[in-house]
Amino acid sequence: MDASIFSTPKTDCHCHLFDPASFPYAPGVFYEPAGGEIATAACFTEVMDAYGVPHALLVGPNSGYGTDNRCMLDAIRRGQGRFKGIAVVENDASRAQLEDLRAQGVVGIAFNMALLGLAHYADADALWERLAALGMCVQVQVEGNQMAQLAPRxxxxxxxxxVDHHGRPDVSQGLASPGFQALLAMAPGGRCAVKLSGYDKFSREALPYADAQPFTAALLAAFGPANCLWGSDWPHVRATRRLDYGTLLKVFERSVPLEADRRGILMDTPARLFGFGKQD
Structure with missing residues (x-):
């Protein structure tokens, strides 16, 4: 019998921290999370413990902090191996800046085309090359058909x-949409991994997001569990509907029916890509 998703050890590969009391928001940021969106490292650690999550990949948010990574870096330092990070930097970030972030537990840099547009990153290619030379990841969030233009670069x-959140496809266009087909075409070679997450950002239906399931299945078939990841997107900033950690885990469990595949996605692939467990 398959183990319950709640008893299976798992790695959350997309989550954010917001602690304005300790790390005030940067001036002029896109959005300032408040109320139930406040998400301290201490609070998230309790969530992780409740759901059997030994490790998490923290993603620096454009909301709240922009290129200020101090909140995330502090959590990584205090976490003693429990966290790794994806930081946000300017497009002209130097090799020395990247090396400093890497030494603090950052494994890659986030680029949010869905929010800022492709033109904002027109000059990012040199930064991507610096990341490649340092063995760091390029993490992108796209939407609709943006990937059709971005994939060659x-x-x-x-x-x-x-790639965040299933590539945020336009479900009205179906699997044949240019953006989603471009994402599927990135699977050969094994250098691209995709996060099976972010239903609130592209599904048009309520739980269990039935319209998203064909996209999950297509990504799993193309990339395999060795290049798929799971993320909660906790604490669900600017969510359009109620989201809960447990129900999102159940959506993942239904979407990935084989226990061996779930194990690969939840533990083996994050360990290989990000080094979780090596210094625990």
Whole structure:
């Protein structure tokens, strides 16, 4: 009998921290999370313990902090191996800046095309090459058909690639949409991994997000568990509907029916890509 998703050890590969009391928000940021969106490292650690999550990949948010990574870096330092990070930097970040972040537990840099547009990253290719040389990841969040234009640039940079939230497809266009087909075409070679996450950002239906399931299945078939990851997107900033950690885990469990595949996605692939467990 398959183990319950709640008893299976797992790695959350997309989550954010917001602690404005200790780390005030940067001036002029896109959005300032408040109320139930406040998400301290101490609070998230309790969530992780409740759901059997030994490790998490913290993602620096454009909301709240922009290129200020101090909140995330503090959590990594205090976490004693429990956390790794994806930081946000300016497009002209130097090799020395990247090396400093890597020494503090950062494994890659996030690029949010869905929020800022492709033009904002028109000059990012040199940064991607620096990340490749340092063995760091290029993580991108796209939406709709943006990947159709972006994929050739990404594949040419040589870095390990991470794609957020199923690539945020336009479900009205179906699996044949240019953006989603471009994402599927990035699977050969094994240098790109995709996060099976972010239903609130592209599904048009309520739980269990039935319209998202064909996209999950297609990504799993193309990339395999060795290049798929799971993320909660906790604490669900600017969510359009109620989201809970446990129900999102159940969506993942139903979407990935084989226990061996779930184990690969939840533990083996994050350990290989990000080094979780090596210094625990």
């Amino acid at each position: 990404l594949l040419g940079c040589g870095a390990q690639l991470l």
